[in-house]
Amino acid sequence: MSGSSANLRAVRAALAGGQGHWGRQVMAVLAIALGTALGAAVNLINGAAVDEFAAAANQFGGAADLTVSAGRDGFSEALYPQLAHTAGIATASPVVDLQVPMQCLAGNHAAVSGAQNPSQVGPVRPIRLLGLDVLRAARIDPASVPPPDLTRRLLEPGQALLSTSAAQLLDCHAGDPLRILRGADKQILTVAGVLADAEGADGRSFALLDVAYAQESGGQLGRLQRIDVRLAAGQRVEELRARVQDALPMGVRIGPPEQGGTRTATLSRAYRANLTVLALIALFTGAFLVFTTQTLAVARRRARIGLLRALGVERHQVLIAIASESLQVGLLGASLGVVLGTSVAAWALQRFGGDLGAGYFSGSRAHFTLDLPVLLTFLLLGTGCALAGCVVPAWQAARADPAIALQVQERGTPRRGQAWLGGLLMFVGGLLCRAPALSGLPLPGYAAIALLLIGVLLLLPMLTRVVLGRLPQPAHVLPELALTGLRARSREAALSLATIVVAVSLVAAMLVMIGSFRLSLSDWLNQVLPADIYVRGSGAVPGLLEPGLLARLEAQPGVAGIDALRTRQVLLRDDLPAVALIARTLPLTWQHQGLAVVAGQHPDAQHPAQGCDLPCAWVSEAMVDLYHTRVGDALVLPLDGQPLRLRVAGIWRDYARQFGAVVIDRADYQRVSGDRLADDAALYLQPGTDATALIARLQTTLDPQARLELAEPRTIKALSLQVFDRSFTVTYALEAVALVIGLLGISAGFGAQVLARRREFGVLVHLGASRGQILGLIALEGALVSALGVLIGLLCGGGIGLVLIRVVNRQSFHWSMDLHVPWGALAALGAMMLAAATAAALLSARDGLGADALQAVREDA
Amino acid sequence: MDSAPCLQIQALSKQYAGPQGRRVLDGLDLQLAAGEYVAIMGASGSGKSTLLNVLGGLLRADSGTIRLEGVPMHNLDDAGLTRLRRRRIGFVFQAFHLLPHLSACMNIALPLQLDGVPRGQALARARALLEQVALGERADALPGELSGGEVQRVAVARALAHEPALVLADEPTGNLDHGIGLRVLTLLREQLGSRGGSGLLVTHSLEAARTADRILVLQDGRLQPWEGQTG
Structure with a gap:
C-alpha cells in the first residue's frame, strides 16, 4: 500500500x-x-x-449499392427499363413498398362465421405490402429472398407470402384467402406460405408479392416506390450517382439505401431529442x-x-x-x-x-x-x-x-461574483434563443434553457436574501423567529431551494408548453375542420375518391357543398422526409377559415389572393424553416417528373405535418397533373341537416364497394387530442420523477439543517418552547422557503416554457403556437409542492428534536 | 433558612438504561429555601448535568419527588413541565447559547414571547433588564458583536426575564476568564437576590462556588455538604 x-x-x-x-x-x-x-x-x-x-x-434492398426513390407516391415504372439499361448498372430491381390494410378471410374466422359475410372475418391490420421481382432481387441480395420452393409459388398469379408476425397479426395460415382492403373485392390473394423470421427480423410484419401483383393489389399500376441498384464491377458509386441523378425526373432521387431509413428516423428525431433532454434535466435535478x-x-x-x-x-x-x-x-x-x-x-x-x-x-x-x-x-x-x-x-x-x-x-453570505455570473449566464441564454438550430436540432435552445436554469440557481442566494429581507417583520414570535432565522441562514436556505426550484421550473415549463400546445392544437382543429362531415375512402381506385363519387356526395339531399382534397408527396431534399402537396378547392368558398394562415394573404373567396403571377400557393411554417420559403417567393415542386411553378401567397400553421406542406388550388393541380381523384372530402350541409343522420344514410345508400370512412369534426378532434395526450404521457412520468427528486432535495436540506441546529432547538426547549412550537417554527420555515422556491420555480419555469414554445418546439417541429398560461394547473402545482415540501421539512425535522437537542446544549460551542 | 422552601427534593433516583446502566442519582435529597443560592460541585460524570436536567423538567427521574414552590413536578406531564419551565425556571449555560440571529434584546424577550407576552411588552421588559445588567446601549447588538462577558450578562438577563422561582446555572463561568466570570456570578447573585429567586449553581470552580450561600458535593448519587465549608 x-x-x-x-x-x-x-x-x-x-x-x-x-x-x-x-x-x-x-x-x-x-x-x-x-x-x-x-x-x-x-x-x-x-x-x-x-x-x-x-x-x-x-430489409429488402439494404444490400443494394444505390436506391432510386421518390417518397410514398413513388414514380413511373417507365424509369425502370431506362435505369436497367444504364451503363454501369449490373442489376436494377423494382420494388413496390406500401402500407395497406389487410384481412384474412379463412382460417379460424371462416370456421366461426362460415365466411358468409367477409366484413366479419379476420381482424383488419395495416401491413407492409412489398412487391419484388424476386429473380432480380436475388441478384442484389440473395439472402433477402424466400427459399426456392416459396419463390416459385410467389411467381404464380395471386399468391402472397406472409411474414410470421403478419400471419399472427392477421390470424392467417398457408392456403387462406387474403383480402387487400385498398383494392376492390376481387383483389383477394392466397397465402402461399408463411416465411420464417430472418435472424433479428422477428416482429416485422409484411406481405411479399410479385411486383406486378403488388402494383395491381395496391392500386399502383404503372408505379414503383423504389428501384434497388447493383453496380457493375469497377463502377464508382459517386460517378454513377451523379450521372443518373441528372437524368432522373424532378423529385426522384438516387442515393444510398440507408437514406430512406435516415429520413424515417428524421421524422421522430426532434421528439426523441426532446425526451432525452427531459430525462437529462431529471438527472441534473439529481445532481443538485x-x-x-x-x-x-x-x-x-x-x-x-x-x-x-x-x-x-x-x-x-x-x-x-x-x-x-x-x-x-x-x-x-x-x-x-x-x-x-x-x-x-x-x-x-x-x-x-x-x-x-x-x-x-x-x-x-x-x-x-x-x-x-x-x-x-x-x-x-x-x-x-x-x-x-x-x-x-x-x-x-x-x-x-x-x-x-x-x-x-x-455563515456564508452570497458572493457578488456568483450573482453576476448568474445574470451573465441568463443574458447569454437569452442571446442563444435567437440562434438557429444546429443539424436540425434546437441545441442552442437547450443550451439557453440550461443557462437560464443555472443562472437562476446562481442568483438564488441573492434572491433569497433580498426577498427575505424585504418581508415585513411579523408581530408573532414564531413567524418572527422563522423569518429572522432564515434571513441569517439565507445561503443554507438557498441550498435547500435549489432542487425544488429546478423541479418546479421543469414541471411548470412543461405545463406551460403542453397547455399552450394543446389549446393551440384545439383552436387549430376548430379552424381547419370547419365542415360538417369529413369523408375518406377506398373506392374502386384504392384509397381515393373518384370524381363520380364526389359528384354523388355533392348531390345528396342536405349537402350544400363539397371541398375535395388531394394529397401528394414530393421529395425536395435527400435528407428530409417528403413534403405534402395538398390540392383543394380554392379560394375557400364554403368556410371563412379552413387554413390557419399566420402570414400573407388568406385564400378567402371574398378576398381573392392578389399578385400571383403563377398559381398561388400557401406553405406551412415548416417550409419557411426548412426551405427558407417566404411570402412572394417562387416555388418549384416536382410533380410526376414535371416542374410545378407556384407563387407563395401565404404561410399557414400545420400541426399535422412537421416537414412541410404546400396548399394549392385543386384546379391548378388538375390542370398540370390531370389527376381528378381526391383523398378526402369535406361536406358542408344545408342549415337544419342532421350530420349524424346523414352519415348513417350515406353508409347505407352509397355503393358498399366504396367503403367510405365518414366522421364528424368532433370525432376527429377528439381522436387528435387523444393522440396528443398519449404522446405526452411519458413527459408526465418525467415530470413526476423531477418533482419527487425536488421533494427529496428539500427534505434532505431541511433534515441536515435541523441536525445542524439541534443546539438551537435544545435552547428553545430550555426556554420553555413546547415541541409543538418548535415543529410550528420548522413548518413555518419550510413553508416560507418552499413558497419562495415554488415562486422562483414558477417564474423560471414560465421563462423556460417560453423558450420551449418559441425556440425548441419551433426548431424541432417547425410549428408555432400561441402562449396560453394554464393558471389553474400552475396554482395547483404550486399549492401541492408547497404542502408536500412543508410536510417533507416537518418529517425530516423530527430527527432533530430528540434527546440529541438537549445533549447539544450541554456540549461546548 | 426560615422561609418556605422553594425546592424540595426527596429520594430522587435515576439510573441510565443498558446492561451497564449506572445509577447517577441514588436517593438524593435537597431542600432549597426561597432566595437561597446553592453551589453544587462534583467530579466529571458524577451526575450534575443529570440533576439539572431532572430539575429543569427535561428528564424524568426513576423515583422520588420534586416540588417547586409546592408544585409536584414528578406528577406533571410533558405539557405541564414545559409550562412550569417556561414560567418558573431559568437557565444559564456555560456556552451562553444565545440565538446568534437575534439581537440581545430579542434573545431576552424570547422566553416571554414564547409564553404569550405581547411583543412590545416583552421587548420593553428585555430593555429594562439590559439596563440592569449594564448593557442598555447594546440592546440591538447581535451576540457575535458582543464580548464573552457581555454575552453571558445577556444570558443572565434572559434567565431572569420571566421572574423565575429557580435559576439553574450550569458552569456559567466555564468559558469566561477569571475576573469576568466572577463579575457575572456576582451579577447573577445580585439579580436573584433582588427578586427573591433561588439559584442552583453547578461548577467545578471552588472560587465560583464560594459566591453561593452553601456548597454541596454530588458523590455516589447523593448530595453532601462540602467539608471545607466554613459559613
Missing part, C-alpha cells in the same frame, strides 16, 4: 460518519438512480425503435440534490476538516476524500439507475411500443436489446453528475482556512 493511499484512507476514515443521516445519502443515491434510469430508458427505447425501423426499411447533500455534509464537518488541515492533511487530500464520497453515491446511484432503466425500457417497449405512444413508428415492433454503449454512457453520466454536484462543496472545504474552519459554523 502506498503512503499517499494510506493517508487518503486515513482522511476518509476521519471524515466518515459525519455526513449526516444515512437517509439523506440514500435520497441522493435514489435521485441519481432515477435520473440515470430515465435517461437510459428513453435512449434504449428510442434506439431500439429507430434500429428496428431502419432495419425493416432496409447531491450538491445540496454534500454542501450540508461539508458544513457539518467543517470543524473536523479544519482539524485535519491543522494536523497536516493537504488540500487535495480533503478534496479527493470528499469527491470519493460523491463518487460512491454516483456509482451506486448510476448502477441502480442503469438496471432500473433497462427494466423500464424492456417493459415500456412491450407495453407502449418504440415511440412511447407518440405514433411515429406505428407498423414496426421494436424489440429490446441491451445496448452496452448507451448503458455505459449513462453510467458515466450518472456518476459524473454526482461528482459534479460535489465539486463546489469539496473545493470550498479544501480551500477553507483551518483556523477559521475550526471556529464557528460558516
Whole structure:
C-alpha cells in the first residue's frame, strides 16, 4: 500500500460518519438512480425503435449499392427499363413498398362465421405490402429472398407470402384467402406460405408479392416506390450517382439505401431529442440534490476538516476524500439507475411500443436489446453528475482556512461574483434563443434553457436574501423567529431551494408548453375542420375518391357543398422526409377559415389572393424553416417528373405535418397533373341537416364497394387530442420523477439543517418552547422557503416554457403556437409542492428534536 | 433558612438504561429555601448535568419527588413541565447559547414571547433588564458583536426575564476568564437576590462556588455538604 493511499484512507476514515443521516445519502443515491434510469430508458427505447425501423426499411434492398426513390407516391415504372439499361448498372430491381390494410378471410374466422359475410372475418391490420421481382432481387441480395420452393409459388398469379408476425397479426395460415382492403373485392390473394423470421427480423410484419401483383393489389399500376441498384464491377458509386441523378425526373432521387431509413428516423428525431433532454434535466435535478447533500455534509464537518488541515492533511487530500464520497453515491446511484432503466425500457417497449405512444413508428415492433454503449454512457453520466454536484462543496472545504474552519459554523453570505455570473449566464441564454438550430436540432435552445436554469440557481442566494429581507417583520414570535432565522441562514436556505426550484421550473415549463400546445392544437382543429362531415375512402381506385363519387356526395339531399382534397408527396431534399402537396378547392368558398394562415394573404373567396403571377400557393411554417420559403417567393415542386411553378401567397400553421406542406388550388393541380381523384372530402350541409343522420344514410345508400370512412369534426378532434395526450404521457412520468427528486432535495436540506441546529432547538426547549412550537417554527420555515422556491420555480419555469414554445418546439417541429398560461394547473402545482415540501421539512425535522437537542446544549460551542 | 422552601427534593433516583446502566442519582435529597443560592460541585460524570436536567423538567427521574414552590413536578406531564419551565425556571449555560440571529434584546424577550407576552411588552421588559445588567446601549447588538462577558450578562438577563422561582446555572463561568466570570456570578447573585429567586449553581470552580450561600458535593448519587465549608 502506498503512503499517499494510506493517508487518503486515513482522511476518509476521519471524515466518515459525519455526513449526516444515512437517509439523506440514500435520497441522493435514489435521485441519481432515477435520473440515470430515465435517461437510459428513453435512449434504449428510442434506439431500439429507430434500429428496428431502419432495419425493416432496409430489409429488402439494404444490400443494394444505390436506391432510386421518390417518397410514398413513388414514380413511373417507365424509369425502370431506362435505369436497367444504364451503363454501369449490373442489376436494377423494382420494388413496390406500401402500407395497406389487410384481412384474412379463412382460417379460424371462416370456421366461426362460415365466411358468409367477409366484413366479419379476420381482424383488419395495416401491413407492409412489398412487391419484388424476386429473380432480380436475388441478384442484389440473395439472402433477402424466400427459399426456392416459396419463390416459385410467389411467381404464380395471386399468391402472397406472409411474414410470421403478419400471419399472427392477421390470424392467417398457408392456403387462406387474403383480402387487400385498398383494392376492390376481387383483389383477394392466397397465402402461399408463411416465411420464417430472418435472424433479428422477428416482429416485422409484411406481405411479399410479385411486383406486378403488388402494383395491381395496391392500386399502383404503372408505379414503383423504389428501384434497388447493383453496380457493375469497377463502377464508382459517386460517378454513377451523379450521372443518373441528372437524368432522373424532378423529385426522384438516387442515393444510398440507408437514406430512406435516415429520413424515417428524421421524422421522430426532434421528439426523441426532446425526451432525452427531459430525462437529462431529471438527472441534473439529481445532481443538485447531491450538491445540496454534500454542501450540508461539508458544513457539518467543517470543524473536523479544519482539524485535519491543522494536523497536516493537504488540500487535495480533503478534496479527493470528499469527491470519493460523491463518487460512491454516483456509482451506486448510476448502477441502480442503469438496471432500473433497462427494466423500464424492456417493459415500456412491450407495453407502449418504440415511440412511447407518440405514433411515429406505428407498423414496426421494436424489440429490446441491451445496448452496452448507451448503458455505459449513462453510467458515466450518472456518476459524473454526482461528482459534479460535489465539486463546489469539496473545493470550498479544501480551500477553507483551518483556523477559521475550526471556529464557528460558516455563515456564508452570497458572493457578488456568483450573482453576476448568474445574470451573465441568463443574458447569454437569452442571446442563444435567437440562434438557429444546429443539424436540425434546437441545441442552442437547450443550451439557453440550461443557462437560464443555472443562472437562476446562481442568483438564488441573492434572491433569497433580498426577498427575505424585504418581508415585513411579523408581530408573532414564531413567524418572527422563522423569518429572522432564515434571513441569517439565507445561503443554507438557498441550498435547500435549489432542487425544488429546478423541479418546479421543469414541471411548470412543461405545463406551460403542453397547455399552450394543446389549446393551440384545439383552436387549430376548430379552424381547419370547419365542415360538417369529413369523408375518406377506398373506392374502386384504392384509397381515393373518384370524381363520380364526389359528384354523388355533392348531390345528396342536405349537402350544400363539397371541398375535395388531394394529397401528394414530393421529395425536395435527400435528407428530409417528403413534403405534402395538398390540392383543394380554392379560394375557400364554403368556410371563412379552413387554413390557419399566420402570414400573407388568406385564400378567402371574398378576398381573392392578389399578385400571383403563377398559381398561388400557401406553405406551412415548416417550409419557411426548412426551405427558407417566404411570402412572394417562387416555388418549384416536382410533380410526376414535371416542374410545378407556384407563387407563395401565404404561410399557414400545420400541426399535422412537421416537414412541410404546400396548399394549392385543386384546379391548378388538375390542370398540370390531370389527376381528378381526391383523398378526402369535406361536406358542408344545408342549415337544419342532421350530420349524424346523414352519415348513417350515406353508409347505407352509397355503393358498399366504396367503403367510405365518414366522421364528424368532433370525432376527429377528439381522436387528435387523444393522440396528443398519449404522446405526452411519458413527459408526465418525467415530470413526476423531477418533482419527487425536488421533494427529496428539500427534505434532505431541511433534515441536515435541523441536525445542524439541534443546539438551537435544545435552547428553545430550555426556554420553555413546547415541541409543538418548535415543529410550528420548522413548518413555518419550510413553508416560507418552499413558497419562495415554488415562486422562483414558477417564474423560471414560465421563462423556460417560453423558450420551449418559441425556440425548441419551433426548431424541432417547425410549428408555432400561441402562449396560453394554464393558471389553474400552475396554482395547483404550486399549492401541492408547497404542502408536500412543508410536510417533507416537518418529517425530516423530527430527527432533530430528540434527546440529541438537549445533549447539544450541554456540549461546548 | 426560615422561609418556605422553594425546592424540595426527596429520594430522587435515576439510573441510565443498558446492561451497564449506572445509577447517577441514588436517593438524593435537597431542600432549597426561597432566595437561597446553592453551589453544587462534583467530579466529571458524577451526575450534575443529570440533576439539572431532572430539575429543569427535561428528564424524568426513576423515583422520588420534586416540588417547586409546592408544585409536584414528578406528577406533571410533558405539557405541564414545559409550562412550569417556561414560567418558573431559568437557565444559564456555560456556552451562553444565545440565538446568534437575534439581537440581545430579542434573545431576552424570547422566553416571554414564547409564553404569550405581547411583543412590545416583552421587548420593553428585555430593555429594562439590559439596563440592569449594564448593557442598555447594546440592546440591538447581535451576540457575535458582543464580548464573552457581555454575552453571558445577556444570558443572565434572559434567565431572569420571566421572574423565575429557580435559576439553574450550569458552569456559567466555564468559558469566561477569571475576573469576568466572577463579575457575572456576582451579577447573577445580585439579580436573584433582588427578586427573591433561588439559584442552583453547578461548577467545578471552588472560587465560583464560594459566591453561593452553601456548597454541596454530588458523590455516589447523593448530595453532601462540602467539608471545607466554613459559613
